[in-house]
Amino acid sequence: MLPKNSAQKKERVIVLMLIGMLSILIVFFGSLVMKTHREYKNFKVRENRVETKLIQARKEFTQKEAYLTRLIKDPEFLERVVRERLGYARPDELIFRFADDF
Numbered sequence: 001m002l003p004k005n006s007a008q009k010k011e012r013v014i015v016l017m018l019i020g021m022l023s024i025l026i027v028f029f030g031s032l033v034m035k036t037h038r039e040y041k042n043f044k045v046r047e048n049r050v051e052t053k054l055i056q057a058r059k060e061f062t063q064k065e066a067y068l069t070r071l072i073k074d075p076e077f078l079e080r081v082v083r084e085r086l087g088y089a090r091p092d093e094l095i096f097r098f099a100d101d102f
Helices: 004-073 075-086
Strands: none
Touching (some): 004 075
């Protein structure tokens, strides 16, 4: 049997090794948790940006859909748009265009 002093030293060494290993594990898993948390925050920021773009795209789509519906259902609006954008005129009309001097 080992002397009492030698057994206590072995116990101390084992306890210190266990504490050291536990500390290493805590640091390792703590760093994993922190890295995962940072990634989560980055994904949340990206999600918010994409959500904002999606909302903007939906607004644009709604506006363009209303514009198209108005073009289809309102002949006066269609005529005005064709005249302004394409420069069309009726056969008996003359169009005058002035250059902007500003």
